[in-house]
Amino acid sequence: MRGAACGAALPDNSAPCHCGGRQNDMSKNKRLQKGLDDLEAALHQWLGAFENKDRLVAVHQHLKGLAESARSSGVGELSARALRIEKPLAALVANPGLAAQSAIQTAAALQELLAWDAAVPPQHGGPPASQPQQVAPKGATAAPIYLFNSNPLLGEDTAMQLRYFGHSVVVVSDIERVGSAIEKRPPSALIFDFEYREDLMAKVAALAHARRPPNRHYPIAVISTRGNFKARLAAARAGVDCYFTKPVDAAALIDRLDALIVSKVAHPFRILFISDDPAGAAQYSDVLREAQMDTRMLHKPAEIFEAFEEYRPELVVMDVHTAACSGIDLTRLIRQNNVYLDVPIVFLSHDDSLSHELDAINSGADDFLAKPVDPAHLISSLSSRAERYRALRGLIMRDSLTGLFNHSAIKETLAREVASSERTRTPVTLAMIDIDFFKRVNDTHGHPVGDHVIRTLSRLLQQRLRRGDVVGRYGGEEFAVILPATPATAAIGVLDEIREAFSRIRHHADEGDFTASFSAGVADVTAHETADALFRAADAALYEAKHKGRNRIEAG
Numbered sequence: 001m002r003g004a005a006c007g008a009a010l011p012d013n014s015a016p017c018h019c020g021g022r023q024n025d026m027s028k029n030k031r032l033q034k035g036l037d038d039l040e041a042a043l044h045q046w047l048g049a050f051e052n053k054d055r056l057v058a059v060h061q062h063l064k065g066l067a068e069s070a071r072s073s074g075v076g077e078l079s080a081r082a083l084r085i086e087k088p089l090a091a092l093v094a095n096p097g098l099a100a101q102s103a104i105q106t107a108a109a110l111q112e113l114l115a116w117d118a119a120v121p122p123q124h125g126g127p128p129a130s131q132p133q134q135v136a137p138k139g140a141t142a143a144p145i146y147l148f149n150s151n152p153l154l155g156e157d158t159a160m161q162l163r164y165f166g167h168s169v170v171v172v173s174d175i176e177r178v179g180s181a182i183e184k185r186p187p188s189a190l191i192f193d194f195e196y197r198e199d200l201m202a203k204v205a206a207l208a209h210a211r212r213p214p215n216r217h218y219p220i221a222v223i224s225t226r227g228n229f230k231a232r233l234a235a236a237r238a239g240v241d242c243y244f245t246k247p248v249d250a251a252a253l254i255d256r257l258d259a260l261i262v263s264k265v266a267h268p269f270r271i272l273f274i275s276d277d278p279a280g281a282a283q284y285s286d287v288l289r290e291a292q293m294d295t296r297m298l299h300k301p302a303e304i305f306e307a308f309e310e311y312r313p314e315l316v317v318m319d320v321h322t323a324a325c326s327g328i329d330l331t332r333l334i335r336q337n338n339v340y341l342d343v344p345i346v347f348l349s350h351d352d353s354l355s356h357e358l359d360a361i362n363s364g365a366d367d368f369l370a371k372p373v374d375p376a377h378l379i380s381s382l383s384s385r386a387e388r389y390r391a392l393r394g395l396i397m398r399d400s401l402t403g404l405f406n407h408s409a410i411k412e413t414l415a416r417e418v419a420s421s422e423r424t425r426t427p428v429t430l431a432m433i434d435i436d437f438f439k440r441v442n443d444t445h446g447h448p449v450g451d452h453v454i455r456t457l458s459r460l461l462q463q464r465l466r467r468g469d470v471v472g473r474y475g476g477e478e479f480a481v482i483l484p485a486t487p488a489t490a491a492i493g494v495l496d497e498i499r500e501a502f503s504r505i506r507h508h509a510d511e512g513d514f515t516a517s518f519s520a521g522v523a524d525v526t527a528h529e530t531a532d533a534l535f536r537a538a539d540a541a542l543y544e545a546k547h548k549g550r551n552r553i554e555a556g
């Protein structure tokens with residue numbers, strides 16, 4: 001979605017401004033921009049659920065609104081283009097059962113319309129082309145991927161596959177317009193779908209070399225039927241980051257692009273300070289915050305376990321002496337608990353005598369920094385320890401095939417979320433998800449293809465769920481999803497969209513493309529109060545979903 005327009009807004013039919021001159025132009029531009037933003041948002045929502053009639057109707061309304069405001073603003077060409085699409089769209093609204101091909105064709109035409117606008121250079125009164133983009137949250141408002149394909153219909157077909165993973169994709173069918181689209185709004189990635197030609201590759205090279213960090217440092221991918229050395233070498237020379245041969249596996253392409261897209265919303269290290277000298281600790285905490293770390297203060301050592309449970313620090317900094325007890329005793333206390341055996345503990349103290357340092361290390365501390373600590377030294381010492389801790393925890397808690405939480409990590413997380421929901425009196429939902437007839441996938445296409453289907457679902461779940469939701473691989477082809485602060489009814493809505501999207505993803509195999517589906521069972525804490533009860537209820541609901549025919553979700 002462009003700018004800051006919201007997804008569900010209705011067309012802006014407000015009367016044109018009569019203030020005259022430049023101000024009038026500005027308000028016309030703004031109105032048109034809003035019309036385009038709203039149409040794009042509605043289109044994105046519809047593409048996420050093709051069968052949803054309400055979303056189709058919303059697209060239709062926004063398109064009519066845009067045609068009208070373009071006409072009243074004197075932008076006749078945009079109005080005419082919008083009206084040309086309005087007819088087939090109205091036919092779709094009247095008869096949503098029309099072939100999927102006509103829906104795709106209409107969606108492609110709408111994308112073209114939006115791309116056409118993206119190519120218009122900003123007019124006076126609009127934001128300057130170089131204005132940095134706002135960092136968008138995960139989801140539909142992230143910067144779009146521009147996908148070039150000279151055939152808009154084929155481009156739209158690929159775009160649909162990518163959208164199932166939650167990306168906003170704009171198809172551009174004229175290569176000359178890619179540059180102006182970037183000027184108007186820098187993308188999160190560029191994809192060129194073409195057969196190798198020197199002139200096209202030269203254009204890609206020019207775009208690749210014009211990239212500048214931070215907001216113009218997007219990855220560039222090429223997808224092509226030709227994967228020979230010459231074509232790949234030309235792409236590498238042009239500055240292309242990744243090269244895929246057709247048929248392209250959407251999950252693999254997204255995986256690669258995501259790894260290349262620099263994460264704008266970093267996950268800062270969580271550092272817990274235990275000190276009874278608030279002013280002194282705050283001084284060091286400020287240094288760490290400036291270095292993009294997250295810090296929390298604890299002044300009462302007696303609350304240490306609550307702080308660990310809730311904040312889950314990736315490193316603890318403490319004074320050698322606090323009024324309540326010595327840091328060395330506190331370290332022994334922390335190390336008594338198996339779960340916290342490996343959290344790094346660093347002492348900060350004026351007391352740099354060797355005997356204290358040895359005592360600290362013997363009690364289970366990892367380092368001893370004598371005050372005053374040089375800020376650069378503090379940052380590098382703490383961040384390298386926190387980083388290693390995070391990496392090791394990742395290895396222990398994550399499944400190697402998917403990178404998701406493994407069986408024991410998901411059980412541990414659910415126990416924590418249930419305890420927290422009890423404290424905060426908010427709901428939490430557990431969903432158990434199982435791929436349907438998965439044995440058949442393995443038997444027909446082989447284990448590696450089966451693994452690939454598992455990875456595709458894992459990626460889709462990660463993409464489509466909120467940042468606070470926790471996804472785990474419970475075993476084999478079974479997944480567990482924890483949705484904090486979400487009642488079962490809301491969880492079913494979200495999961496049903498994912499179920500729908502998954503069932504439309506094409507998987508490639510030597511024997512031919514195929515699709516797969518999953519079934520799910522959900523349960524929330526209002527009816528099942530403990531973690532064990534939730535697992536049992538969600539599992540029973542999953543069994544029911546399988547029994548009732550699969551590719552469905554049941555509540556327990």
Ligand SMILES: Nc1nc2c(ncn2[C@@H]2O[C@H](COP(=O)(O)OP(=O)(O)OP(=O)(O)O)[C@@H](O)[C@H]2O)c(=O)[nH]1
Pocket residue numbers: 401434435436437438439440442446447448449450451454475476477546550
């Ligand atoms: N490729 C692959 N297959 C796995 C993995 N883990 C388990 N499986 C296979 O998943 C299949 C699960 O089959 P079943 O439990 O019979 O269930 P299903 O065929 O999915 O049928 P329903 O669940 O009843 O729809 C078995 O063939 C397992 O060997 C894995 O990591 N990779």
